[in-house]
Amino acid sequence: MATYALSEREMVLALQSDVRMVLGFYLGEEIDMEIPEMHSEIWDEMYALVQRVNSTKELRGVLKKLLAIPRGHAKTTLIKLAVVLFLRYSKLSFCAYVSNTGPIAHNAIKDIIEFFLCENETNLYGNGVVESKSVAEMTYILSIRVPGQAKAKRVILKAFGQGTQMRGTIIENRRPDLLIYDDIESRETLESEVLQPRLDAWALGTALKAMARKGVCIFIGNMLGDTSLLARISKDPAW
Numbered sequence: 001m002a003t004y005a006l007s008e009r010e011m012v013l014a015l016q017s018d019v020r021m022v023l024g025f026y027l028g029e030e031i032d033m034e035i036p037e038m039h040s041e042i043w044d045e046m047y048a049l050v051q052r053v054n055s056t057k058e059l060r061g062v063l064k065k066l067l068a069i070p071r072g073h074a075k076t077t078l079i080k081l082a083v084v085l086f087l088r089y090s091k092l093s094f095c096a097y098v099s100n101t102g103p104i105a106h107n108a109i110k111d112i113i114e115f116f117l118c119e120n121e122t123n124l125y126g127n128g129v130v131e132s133k134s135v136a137e138m139t140y141i142l143s144i145r146v147p148g149q150a151k152a153k154r155v156i157l158k159a160f161g162q163g164t165q166m167r168g169t170i171i172e173n174r175r176p177d178l179l180i181y182d183d184i185e186s187r188e189t190l191e192s193e194v195l196q197p198r199l200d201a202w203a204l205g206t207a208l209k210a211m212a213r214k215g216v217c218i219f220i221g222n223m224l225g226d227t228s229l230l231a232r233i234s235k236d237p238a239w
Contacts, residue, residue: 011124012147016050016089019043022081026115039078042067046082049216053090062179062211066239067220068230079182079220080112086178087155088125088146092215094156096169096176098207100184102161106138108182109159116144139171163202166210177215179207183222190224200229 006014014021019039049065069075086092097112099105115121116128126145131154133140138159143152156171162184169176181203189195208217219239221230233239 008124015124016085017043017047019078022085025120026081026084026118027077036073038069038073042069042075042078043082046085049218050085050090053086053092053216061214062208063216064239065216065218066230066234067218068223068234069220071222075220076108076182079180079218080108081115082218083112083157083178083180084115086216088144088153092178093153094158094171094174094176094212095178095180096158096160096166096207096210097180097182098160098162098184099182100162100186102138102159102164105159105161105182109138109140109157112157113140113142116142141172160207162199166207169210175212176210177212179211179215179217181207181217181219181221183220185221185224185228185230187224190228196227196229203229204233 011021015025019042020035022043023035023039045065045067049063052063067075067079083095083097087095095112097105097109099108113130117130121128125147128145129143129152131141131143140157142155142157144155146153154172156174156176158169158171158176160166162181166176184203185199189199203219211217219230219233223231225231
């Protein structure tokens with residue numbers, strides 16, 4: 001079988017646009033299945049968003065993207081890698097990561113940091129550094145290397161559980177400009193006449209209002225039913 005060596009520039013470009021390259025680079029031997037075409041389609045959507053963010057004509061307000069993905073398709077892994085993509089290759093620099101509970105979101109943030117600090121990253125981009133962290137507040141500040149930029153980029157990652165206080169979140173004079181909703185719904189909320197409306201109001205109101213004036217909000221989850229928040233906003237052209 002023929003083998004091909006990529007130049008550093010080709011590798012950097014591939015790690016933006018080719019999901020197979022991304023998964024192999026960050027997960028390596030952990031990949032034990034054929035990568036489905038759906039993953040490529042999702043990654044193409046993420047890469048297109050990065051390009052829109054970097055276009056001064058496109059980024060007016062908050063860009064929204066909804067991804068409904070069945071269980072067992074590594075959607076959380078993909079969205080964590082997408083955070084790496086956005087923070088390194090777009091103007092965005094402050095990720096608020098929201099899951100059903102704070103500890104779940106915190107674990108996702110820690111995985112993202114591990115991606116930034118892994119050996120392959122260091123070899124290609126240079127050393128990333130955790131400048132500060134607060135485990136209690138689930139907040140981390142990193143300096144990461146960006147190809148073509150002499151100065152390191154300072155990025156912020158903060159975890160939230162759904163329904164928690166987000167308004168007024170300002171760190172280093174910045175508000176979150178990348179908001180990730182990852183599986184914020186559950187059967188419990190869906191079946192409750194109290195919890196579901198409360199979640200709707202928080203996700204589509206309070207949490208969104210905590211964002212910077214320009215940014216990206218991605219809602220990723222399972223289609224739990226026709227009355228779920230994900231199912232209902234799927235009919236909204238804004239998503």
